[in-house]
Amino acid sequence: VSTATGARAWAPLVSERLGFAPAPATGMVALRVGLYGAIAIWALTLSPTEVAETAALHWEPRSVLRLLPAPPPTAGVVAAWAATIVLACAAALGWRGPLTRAALVPPLVLVAGLVDASFGSLSHRTALTVVLALVLAPAPLAAHWSLDARRRRRAGEPAPAWRTAAWAWPVAVARIVVVLVYLSAGVAKLRFGGVGWLRPESFQRWTYSRLDRMEEPSQLGLWIAENPALAAAAAAGILVLQLSVVSVLVWPRLGPWVAGGIVAFHVGSWLALGLQFLLQAAVAPLPLLPWERWRGRLGRPRPPVGPVPPG
Amino acid sequence: MDRWQRTWVAAVTGLVALTGFGILPDLWPFVSWGMFSSPARDVSDYLVVVAVHEDGTRTVHRDERLPGGYLREGYLHRFEQAGQDQRRRECARMLDDLRSRDATVEHVELERWRWDLLDRVGTGPAEVERTRLGGCA
Numbered sequence: 128v129s130t131a132t133g134a135r136a137w138a139p140l141v142s143e144r145l146g147f148a149p150a151p152a153t154g155m156v157a158l159r160v161g162l163y164g165a166i167a168i169w170a171l172t173l174s175p176t177e178v179a180e181t182a183a184l185h186w187e188p189r190s191v192l193r194l195l196p197a198p199p200p201t202a203g204v205v206a207a208w209a210a211t212i213v214l215a216c217a218a219a220l221g222w223r224g225p226l227t228r229a230a231l232v233p234p235l236v237l238v239a240g241l242v243d244a245s246f247g248s249l250s251h252r253t254a255l256t257v258v259l260a261l262v263l264a265p266a267p268l269a270a271h272w273s274l275d276a277r278r279r280r281r282a283g284e285p286a287p288a289w290r291t292a293a294w295a296w297p298v299a300v301a302r303i304v305v306v307l308v309y310l311s312a313g314v315a316k317l318r319f320g321g322v323g324w325l326r327p328e329s330f331q332r333w334t335y336s337r338l339d340r341m342e343e344p345s346q347l348g349l350w351i352a353e354n355p356a357l358a359a360a361a362a363a364g365i366l367v368l369q370l371s372v373v374s375v376l377v378w379p380r381l382g383p384w385v386a387g388g389i390v391a392f393h394v395g396s397w398l399a400l401g402l403q404f405l406l407q408a409a410v411a412p413l414p415l416l417p418w419e420r421w422r423g424r425l426g427r428p429r430p431p432v433g434p435v436p437p438g
Numbered sequence: 439m440d441r442w443q444r445t446w447v448a449a450v451t452g453l454v455a456l457t458g459f460g461i462l463p464d465l466w467p468f469v470s471w472g473m474f475s476s477p478a479r480d481v482s483d484y485l486v487v488v489a490v491h492e493d494g495t496r497t498v499h500r501d502e503r504l505p506g507g508y509l510r511e512g513y514l515h516r517f518e519q520a521g522q523d524q525r526r527r528e529c530a531r532m533l534d535d536l537r538s539r540d541a542t543v544e545h546v547e548l549e550r551w552r553w554d555l556l557d558r559v560g561t562g563p564a565e566v567e568r569t570r571l572g573g574c575a
Contacts, residue, residue: 265446311459311470
């Protein structure tokens with residue numbers, strides 16, 4: 128009984144720390160615009176015919192793509208690509224709430240899957256973004272600063288509450304997903320590499336194994352690999368960053384520092400090793416940043432308070 | 439947060455954790471994030487595709503010219519384990535891929551390249567051991 132009572136006493140504190148306590152809508156809006164805007168921009172950088180032709184040429188699907196009996200035709204890939212862009216833009220603008228976001232999931236999974244899971248091996252570049260789009264599909268993200276909000280205002284409906292737990296949980300869940308991704312990467316290094324992963328020669332070998340396959344290896348990567356002290360510092364820095372990401376669940380104020388570390392890590396590994404995770408670098412920081420504090424500094428007035436609408 | 443939303447979020451987040459920590463196998467987009475986590479091997483050992491052009495010149499194709507999965511150790515292992523028919527099909531796919539980018543490619547040769555990663559001369563490997571695995575025209 129005392130354990131249950133103790134757990135109940137701790138529950139509000141844990142809930143607040145994890146970000147499930149009532150919060151202003153700012154974080155939810157930033158997450159919506161940032162995540163779906165990034166998906167639309169990422170899709171625009173793709174050539175759908177090239178995606179279709181490459182997938183058809185090297186067809187060896189993994190995971191969910193095994194459900195497809197054959198590589199999809201080019202017209203189908205172009206349609207899915209166009210749907211991804213249109214629906215991601217609509218979702219970023221907050222049009223038709225969860226319906227748009229749910230409709231986005233199948234074409235997004237198809238296009239991202241063809242890019243990352245159709246050639247006999249798995250790439251991780253879009254995985255976090257697709258998971259966030261999946262988990263946030265039913266979330267209430269379009270209640271403020273959205274086309275849905277404008278439609279309600281024009282229909283004379285009262286404005287929704289500005290601060291409520293309904294706007295907090297999507298950001299909290301996205302933050303937990305981001306933490307799990309980086310923490311699992313750090314734990315894997317301890318589990319499979321142990322102390323050996325921190326030795327400079329281990330990082331040098333990883334770096335050379337990438338750079339030696341490039342026609343024009345990165346000078347930054349070569350510089351790090353040629354200096355054991357730099358290689359050891361880079362390995363330690365990566366491990367510390369990945370393990371410390373979990374700190375944002377205990378001290379949310381560390382969010383901007385952790386977000387900065389994540390961006391620096393991805394930009395650095397892109398410049399040094401050619402590991403292009405720019406979509407993830409754009410998306411992962413979104414639930415970690417103090418959007419309401421930044422909005423307050425701009426001195427914007429808060430929208431009026433009202434009931435919570437569905438969606 | 440409705441009950442069904444809570445169930446959905448718990449299911450997706452649970453899959454992220456179970457696959458991320460390697461408890462369940464990869465089910466993209468739910469993947470293990472353990473890449474680059476084991477200590478790197480002493481030697482690099484992978485498949486290289488050499489395009490031979492009509493004028494006899496040879497172009498070595500590395501990771502950035504072909505899908506990443508092609509040139510990794512796992513692919514090399516699968517290629518070596520494959521039967522003759524499978525090897526021929528793989529070689530034909532690579533030839534098609536290279537010809538679609540450059541019509542002057544006459545045939546391709548597949549080579550296994552192996553080198554000690556820390557044995558360096560300048561910015562490159564000191565010595566690369568090359569073994570011909572096959573080819574197709």
